Amino acid sequence: DSWSDYGSRDKPGTTLGRTVPDGNVLFPDIFHTDHLLFYERFRAYQDYILADCKASEVKGFIAEYLEKVLEPCGWQAIWRTDVFEVLVGVVGVNFPALKAVVQLSEPFLCESQDSSFTLECMQELLELKEHQILLQELWVVYDESGEFDQTALAIEHVRFFYRCIWRTWDEEEEDEFDYFVRCVEPRLRLHYDILEHRVPSGLVADYQNLLSQCEELYEKFLNVRNSISSNDSDSEAENVSMVEGLKLYDKVEQLKQKLKLIENPLLRYVFGYQKYGSLQAKGLRPTGAKVIHVVPWTMKTNLLHLLARDKLCPESGEDLEIEFHRDPLAAVNACYEGDRVIICPGHYFVDGMFSIADSVELEGYGLPDDVVIEKQGKGDNFFDCTGANIKISNLKLVQHDAVEGILNVHHGKTTLENCVLQCETTGITVRTSAELLMKNSDLYGAKGAGVEIYPGSACTLLHNGIHHCKEGILVKNFLDEDYEAPKITMVNNMIHNNEGYGVVLVRPEMPSEMKDASAQGTKENEFQDFLMMWLLRMTIDGILFPALGNTQPTQAGDETACAEGSRQEQPGCVTDELELYKQAETSEQTENNSEIANVLGAASAKKRQIHKKRLSELGFTEADDNLMSQEMFVSVEGNQFKWNGKGSFGIFFF
Numbered sequence: 001d002s003w004s005d006y007g008s009r010d011k012p013g014t015t016l017g018r019t020v021p022d023g024n025v026l027f028p029d030i031f032h033t034d035h036l037l038f039y040e041r042f043r044a045y046q047d048y049i050l051a052d053c054k055a056s057e058v059k060g061f062i063a064e065y066l067e068k069v070l071e072p073c074g075w076q077a078i079w080r081t082d083v084f085e086v087l088v089g090v091v092g093v094n095f096p097a098l099k100a101v102v103q104l105s106e107p108f109l110c111e112s113q114d115s116s117f118t119l120e121c122m123q124e125l126l127e128l129k130e131h132q133i134l135l136q137e138l139w140v141v142y143d144e145s146g147e148f149d150q151t152a153l154a155i156e157h158v159r160f161f162y163r164c165i166w167r168t169w170d171e172e173e174e175d176e177f178d179y180f181v182r183c184v185e186p187r188l189r190l191h192y193d194i195l196e197h198r199v200p201s202g203l204v205a206d207y208q209n210l211l212s213q214c215e216e217l218y219e220k221f222l223n224v225r226n227s228i229s230s231n232d233s234d235s236e237a238e239n240v241s242m243v244e245g246l247k248l249y250d251k252v253e254q255l256k257q258k259l260k261l262i263e264n265p266l267l268r269y270v271f272g273y274q275k276y277g278s279l280q281a282k283g284l285r286p287t288g289a290k291v292i293h294v295v296p297w298t299m300k301t302n303l304l305h306l307l308a309r310d311k312l313c314p315e316s317g318e319d320l321e322i323e324f325h326r327d328p329l330a331a332v333n334a335c336y337e338g339d340r341v342i343i344c345p346g347h348y349f350v351d352g353m354f355s356i357a358d359s360v361e362l363e364g365y366g367l368p369d370d371v372v373i374e375k376q377g378k379g380d381n382f383f384d385c386t387g388a389n390i391k392i393s394n395l396k397l398v399q400h401d402a403v404e405g406i407l408n409v410h411h412g413k414t415t416l417e418n419c420v421l422q423c424e425t426t427g428i429t430v431r432t433s434a435e436l437l438m439k440n441s442d443l444y445g446a447k448g449a450g451v452e453i454y455p456g457s458a459c460t461l462l463h464n465g466i467h468h469c470k471e472g473i474l475v476k477n478f479l480d481e482d483y484e485a486p487k488i489t490m491v492n493n494m495i496h497n498n499e500g501y502g503v504v505l506v507r508p509e510m511p512s513e514m515k516d517a518s519a520q521g522t523k524e525n526e527f528q529d530f531l532m533m534w535l536l537r538m539t540i541d542g543i544l545f546p547a548l549g550n551t552q553p554t555q556a557g558d559e560t561a562c563a564e565g566s567r568q569e570q571p572g573c574v575t576d577e578l579e580l581y582k583q584a585e586t587s588e589q590t591e592n593n594s595e596i597a598n599v600l601g602a603a604s605a606k607k608r609q610i611h612k613k614r615l616s617e618l619g620f621t622e623a624d625d626n627l628m629s630q631e632m633f634v635s636v637e638g639n640q641f642k643w644n645g646k647g648s649f650g651i652f653f654f
């Protein structure tokens with residue numbers, strides 16, 4: 001019997017744990033079932049409960065499942081609501097309604113927030129409910145025999161489903177796709193990602209707020225719709241209600257789409273969220289002084305002498321205040337506007353997050369590999385920057401157990417120079433209205449994008465290495481009317497060995513463009529792959545081929561000589577081959593840079609068209625040039641793209 005996989009009818013004794021209910025009343029112990037793992041719930045919903053049912057069939061499938069596994073009577077449970085808990089005995093089950101028929105147990109055990117819930121009061125309440133209560137409000141009393149294991153597990157699955165998976169609007173969704181794949185699996189994964197701290201706390205808060213707003217608006221929409229359907233008159237009030245209903249429906253649909261984006265593990269980080277507006281800068285010290293904070297791992301006289309010579313003796317001769325700290329995080333937390341932190345060589349383990357809201361400098365004294373700051377413990381971020389002008393240099397940052405990226409620039413300008421960033425989740429995020437200048441640095445290991453560029457931001461990347469990430473650089477969608485185009489400069493960067501693209505642009509799907517772009521992109525990729533394979537093969541075989549730049553016809557004898565020159569007497573031909581190969585590679589890199597600049601520029605032009613159309617709709621027929629200056633400033637030169645899994649540049653359509 002396959003159903004015995006989720007119960008213990010064929011096994012002696014219970015396989016489930018027990019838990020003691022909270023409170024002052026001595027209730028009997030209950031089954032401990034709320035600790036189930038992801039795969040246990042996944043398997044139950046997919047294989048036993050929902051299978052491939054549609055949203056409109058969910059209740060029927062659950063009822064059918066319960067009929068097979070639930071004991072129809074003879075067990076006790078604690079009935080829990082927001083205001084009381086009471087011990088009841090189950091005498092029957094109304095499967096189609098997903099309700100249990102109950103009666104109060106003897107002796108009467110009840111705990112409530114006040115003393116108004118007496119035996120007589122509870123009996124009257126049950127009579128009003130016809131002694132039927134929802135199964136999900138019942139916690140099955142523990143029994144060592146194992147006879148009620150399946151009952152306890154089945155009710156737990158129903159309770160979890162209606163608390164964490166089901167939405168009141170699901171039944172009205174289209175039934176073209178099976179409900180498990182479309183709704184249950186992504187919501188279940190999100191629930192466990194949150195439990196296991198794999199989702200940023202800010203994103204969790206956003207999701208909960210969106211869900212609450214959507215439920216509230218949907219309830220208002222239902223009330224308006226019901227009032228219209230119950231009134232057959234064609235009055236002005238009804239017309240107003242219809243307009244109100246349409247507005248509510250539109251708002252609900254927008255919220256539902258945002259919820260789906262967060263529920264989708266592939267998209268939740270692509271679109272991101274806004275936060276950290278509450279970080280407050282300290283400003284200048286009350287005394288107006290600026291302090292140098294020194295973090296020594298060990299301080300020897302020689303190191304102190306070098307430090308004083310190189311960093312602590314300003315040319316102006318002014319008397320500086322110096323504070324010493326053993327912990328880099330404590331030093332940063334002690335900073336005011338204009339302070340400077342110098343970290344001496346050492347390997348520092350930090351359990352916490354660097355939140356930098358003032359304009360400060362954080363500098364390692366030595367090479368990046370000599371000054372290492374490694375994160376310990378779980379947390380959303382490693383570095384959060386909101387200061388007007390922050391500079392971080394000569395450091396190696398190592399990230400562990402993080403939910404978000406290694407460095408987030410939320411506001412102001414952050415300069416990152418001569419640093420090494422060993423990431424675990426995403427790398428650097430440049431939020432809307434923020435600015436990043438990153439130069440001579442190395443970033444690797446991100447499970448997301450190495451650098452994420454949000455709309456309305458400014459990002460300058462000079463002479464960096466970005467490698468071994470999921471994607472190299474990700475430019476987020478900026479075609480929304482609420483956003484401005486980002487300003488991007490990429491010069492002489494080495495972007496290589498990333499799993500996906502070197503650079504990827506996220507933008508909405510436009511069917512007419514997609515059709516043409518897909519066909520053209522496929523042809524171009526096929527041609528480039530063919531050309532590179534052909535070039536490599538010709539080089540290996542030692543054959544010259546005029547198609548790669550040699551405009552003079554080659555004599556047959558010369559061809560033979562060049563073919564044999566790699567083995568003996570024609571070294572000049574090999575040199576020519578290598579030179580041609582280098583020229584072809586240089587040409588390809590130039591084309592890659594041009595392609596990225598052209599596509600980003602075209603997207604920016606599309607943004608301008610959208611903005612112009614919106615202004616026209618608002619009545620602005622002749623827009624001011626400053627008002628229309630939505631073009632993305634793009635400078636993409638001298639970058640090298642090598643060994644990226646999907647190519648140098650791609651577009652992610654949604």
